[in-house]
Amino acid sequence: xxxxxxxxxxxxxxxxxxxxxxxxxxxxxxxxxxxxxxxxxxxxxxxxxxxxxxxxxxxxxxxxxxxxxxxxxxxxxxxxxxxxxxxxxxxxxxxxxxxxxxxxxxxxxxxxxxxxxxxxxxxxxxxxxxxxxxxxxxxxxxxxxxxxxxxxxxxxxxxxxxxxxxxxxxxxxxxxxxxxxxxxxxxxxxxxxxxxxxxxxxxxxxxxxxxxxxxxxxxxxxxxxxxxxxxxxxxxxxxxxxxxxxxxxxxxxxxxxxxxxxxxxxxxxxxxxxxxxxxxxxxxxxxxxxxxxxxxxxxxxxxxxxxxxxxxxxxxxxxxxxxxxxxxxxxxxxxxxxxxxxxxxxxxxxxxxxxxxxxxxxxxxxxxxxxxxxxxxxxxxxxxxxxxxxxxxxxxxxxxxxxxxxxxxxxxxxxxxxxxxxxxxxxxxxxxxxxxxxxxxxxxxxxxxxxxxxxxxxxxxxxxxxxxxxxxxxxxxxxxxxxxxxxxxxxxx
Ligand SMILES: Cc1ncc(COP(=O)(O)O)c(C=O)c1O
Numbered sequence: 001x002x003x004x005x006x007x008x009x010x011x012x013x014x015x016x017x018x019x020x021x022x023x024x025x026x027x028x029x030x031x032x033x034x035x036x037x038x039x040x041x042x043x044x045x046x047x048x049x050x051x052x053x054x055x056x057x058x059x060x061x062x063x064x065x066x067x068x069x070x071x072x073x074x075x076x077x078x079x080x081x082x083x084x085x086x087x088x089x090x091x092x093x094x095x096x097x098x099x100x101x102x103x104x105x106x107x108x109x110x111x112x113x114x115x116x117x118x119x120x121x122x123x124x125x126x127x128x129x130x131x132x133x134x135x136x137x138x139x140x141x142x143x144x145x146x147x148x149x150x151x152x153x154x155x156x157x158x159x160x161x162x163x164x165x166x167x168x169x170x171x172x173x174x175x176x177x178x179x180x181x182x183x184x185x186x187x188x189x190x191x192x193x194x195x196x197x198x199x200x201x202x203x204x205x206x207x208x209x210x211x212x213x214x215x216x217x218x219x220x221x222x223x224x225x226x227x228x229x230x231x232x233x234x235x236x237x238x239x240x241x242x243x244x245x246x247x248x249x250x251x252x253x254x255x256x257x258x259x260x261x262x263x264x265x266x267x268x269x270x271x272x273x274x275x276x277x278x279x280x281x282x283x284x285x286x287x288x289x290x291x292x293x294x295x296x297x298x299x300x301x302x303x304x305x306x307x308x309x310x311x312x313x314x315x316x317x318x319x320x321x322x323x324x325x326x327x328x329x330x331x332x333x334x335x336x337x338x339x340x341x342x343x344x345x346x347x348x349x350x351x352x353x354x355x356x357x358x359x360x361x362x363x364x365x366x367x368x369x370x371x372x373x374x375x376x377x378x379x380x381x382x383x384x385x386x387x388x389x390x391x392x393x394x395x396x397x398x399x400x401x402x403x404x405x406x407x408x409x410x411x412x413x414x415x416x417x418x419x420x421x422x423x424x425x426x427x428x429x430x431x432x433x434x435x436x437x438x439x440x441x442x443x444x445x446x447x448x449x450x451x452x453x454x455x456x457x458x459x460x461x462x463x464x465x466x467x468x469x470x471x472x473x474x475x476x477x478x479x480x481x482x483x484x485x486x487x488x489x490x491x492x493x
Pocket of ligand 1: 114115145146147148228261262263264265266267268315316395396421422
């Protein structure tokens, strides 16, 4: 059975259920598996032709022991989680215009139109199942830059064992993303908009981490989180890399390349996990916007905290990509003590110069590029203006821009898959500006679910950043007084 340890090395190994219920490890590190399961080439080949849900079952069963979730329950939960996706293929792969060997993997066909739906629906179903078994209830605190919050709010709505608090920087996400959270009519969903967040979602992350790390608060309110700090999100996201490979590579020794629009490095870390599991990956492209922390770390070995820059791809406006710690953990020989020291140094000085061996390891098979807003806009315009051209959202456009720039490094005939992480309908005002439309956008830029949200009453609490912790405590206490949740902690703390 695979057990889970902390990137900071300070905890005993725990089982899958304890790792995903807790979110963070008790020493403030991130959970990682003690060993990564290997998939042999014959096994991978035997999976050709499987649909997304069957493939997901095969991969996820390697991490989830049958004694924790029996196979038929897992299978059912996977099936149920993707029933709400609008495409029968779940995450369809399409050719990118008439560019040779370039593909778009549409990860945004779920209920809230972003790639976060791919892992969130299943994670919430798994959590609810495990909590029901333990007769417990969890309060989920979740910082969001605009897409995780909606995915969590929809996926958790009405779940008996979960209270969900999506927390976002007010005014720094699109109104459509905000409404995707505040229009959810369920009494276990409590969206909170926060004013004066200088560093956007990163500011909220700090409060969430501090509260979950506080043993008293965590125990009192049974706190956890479901952003990509939660191991389960990473594990589920590794599936789409396998799915893309199986559809694009037919030759026995062929490989695939990926361009991934990156912020907190959750999606791309899942790609590197797939590679460690045996997926034949030629290269990854880590595409960032003008917030260049990841680009600097990969290209120069300098992990630097800089001030937040607001960009068109706002969900990727992230200062500290926390999943990079997971990647560093595996790149420095799983040395938890080293990661602990590095995290401390980074916290105190805002920077870390990686030693040459670690830098060499993190660069292995990964290129990076930072794409500014004018290039992002130009890529959207050029693609849209191509006859029959594809309409990219600003996040996907960052990945496509980087792919177009760096694809000449790939061998001939190597398929290059760009991860499409959001539907353009989530950003109508920006799309109008970029495409030069005054009124109604073309059908590709609209979606009925966004129209529906416009007519629903908003359920929103707002507060200043300085009052976030006290607001959360007040809200959660009110819920506990109502006698809804149990006051028992869901996990050993
Ligand atoms: C639309 C979109 N694209 C890309 C990203 C970046 O993904 P990650 O944080 O996993 O690197 C996000 C994350 O917030 C997102 O919402």
